[in-house]
Amino acid sequence: MPFSSLGLSAALRQTLADLKFERPFPIQEQAIPAVLMGKDIFGIAPTGSGKTASYVLPLLTKLGKEPQERNRNIRALIVVPTRELAMQVQQVIYSFSNRLPERVTSMAVYGGVSINPQMKALMGTSILVATPGRLLELIDNNAVHLGKCDTLVLDEADKLLNLGFHDEMQRIIGLLPKKRQNLLFSATLTDDVSAITQLILTNPLVIKIVQEEETVDLIEQTAYRVSEEHKGPLLRHLIKSRDMQQVLVFTSSVFKADTVTAKLQKNGINAVAIHSKKSQEARRKALDNFKAGRTRVLVATDLISRGIDIHVLPFVINYELPRSPKEYVHRIGRTGRADATGEAFAFVTPEDEHHFKIIQKKMGKQVPYTETEGMTFSG
Numbered sequence: 446m447p448f449s450s451l452g453l454s455a456a457l458r459q460t461l462a463d464l465k466f467e468r469p470f471p472i473q474e475q476a477i478p479a480v481l482m483g484k485d486i487f488g489i490a491p492t493g494s495g496k497t498a499s500y501v502l503p504l505l506t507k508l509g510k511e512p513q514e515r516n517r518n519i520r521a522l523i524v525v526p527t528r529e530l531a532m533q534v535q536q537v538i539y540s541f542s543n544r545l546p547e548r549v550t551s552m553a554v555y556g557g558v559s560i561n562p563q564m565k566a567l568m569g570t571s572i573l574v575a576t577p578g579r580l581l582e583l584i585d586n587n588a589v590h591l592g593k594c595d596t597l598v599l600d601e602a603d604k605l606l607n608l609g610f611h612d613e614m615q616r617i618i619g620l621l622p623k624k625r626q627n628l629l630f631s632a633t634l635t636d637d638v639s640a641i642t643q644l645i646l647t648n649p650l651v652i653k654i655v656q657e658e659e660t661v662d663l664i665e666q667t668a669y670r671v672s673e674e675h676k677g678p679l680l681r682h683l684i685k686s687r688d689m690q691q692v693l694v695f696t697s698s699v700f701k702a703d704t705v706t707a708k709l710q711k712n713g714i715n716a717v718a719i720h721s722k723k724s725q726e727a728r729r730k731a732l733d734n735f736k737a738g739r740t741r742v743l744v745a746t747d748l749i750s751r752g753i754d755i756h757v758l759p760f761v762i763n764y765e766l767p768r769s770p771k772e773y774v775h776r777i778g779r780t781g782r783a784d785a786t787g788e789a790f791a792f793v794t795p796e797d798e799h800h801f802k803i804i805q806k807k808m809g810k811q812v813p814y815t816e817t818e819g820m821t822f823s824g
């Protein structure tokens with residue numbers, strides 16, 4: 446799903462294109478339309494999942510339509526546990542909003558620095574990013590009012606509660622209007638987090654983004670000990686004998702991706718290569734065709750292991766192993782997404798065996814070997 450179908454303003458879509466945000470991350474795909482519709486959200490998502498933009502973008506779209514007022518009534522409050530996160534979230538908001546024709550004002554406030562400049566600067570702020578203690582100090586000094594703030598975001602709610610902000614949070618929530626939208630994000634689901642979700646969320650959309658490391662457990666892995674020259678026949682044998690209708694094959698070089706693809710085609714198997722030497726248009730087409738089931742085998746270099754998000758991809762084959770164990774997890778993570786189980790196969794030559802041991806150790810999982818010696822390959 447492209448950004449254009451999520452309901453964001455045209456100006457924001459242009460900004461996203463300028464910032465090279467090509468496609469929404471899964472959490473954004475789900476959260477943005479729901480936030481625009483006014484729903485409460487409970488996102489269980491780690492840092493790196495794109496959660497900040499998932500609430501900042503719809504907030505900017507909503508507030509961009511409203512007149513900016515020069516008073517101390519903020520319209521949206523983002524509560525975060527640390528000064529670092531406050532600065533980071535403010536930077537994200539600014540990076541989007543400073544290019545908009547209808548600028549939405551935002552500011553971050555946190556402790557450890559003088560309060561006076563913050564008090565002055567708060568005038569006319571629409572979105573406030575704050576740590577709890579400093580927010581309450583500012584409220585007690587009449588520098589900010591929450592009475593018109595109809596959106597509350599709790600980012601890293603688990604940390605907020607871990608760091609003992611419980612009482613402060615209760616006070617802040619008590620000062621907000623009862624009728625408001627609540628967006629709560631947490632990396633983990635603890636008892637404390639559950640308790641607070643029940644306290645503040647009304648019929649929320651729950652979005653769970655599984656961490657890549659966790660998906661490894663959903664994937665059934667097999668390694669084949671195989672010589673370089675038997676890799677081609679083994680690949681064809683697997684595709685045919687397992688009746689694989691949609692399989693992603695990884696190679697380490699552009700040259701290899703092309704030769705493996707050509708060999709498959711020569712053997713009557715519908716295959717396409719995707720790598721950095723292909724034009725953007727050719728890559729898009731290759732991916733679309735693969736996703737739509739029109740291409741049976743997509744042969745890829747690491748170029749796309751991060752970007753591909755195909756919801757039910759049953760098979761991934763590592764024709765060649767990647768250098769880094771992390772990349773290996775990224776590659777096989779293309780299957781076993783969103784709680785669907787998948788299968789991953791690794792072709793391991795005698796030279797690769799030591800490296801594959803390291804990959805397994807880093808991944809924290811042992812992969813059983815299947816011997817190919819003496820195996821006859823059909824197909």
Ligand code: AMP
Nearest residue numbers: 466467468469470492493494495496497
């Ligand atoms: P977050 O989880 O919000 O800290 O975001 C993680 C990183 O992903 C940040 O560096 C963002 O700039 C980047 N990011 C978020 N959404 C997208 C997207 N749709 N396309 C590309 N990069 C993104």
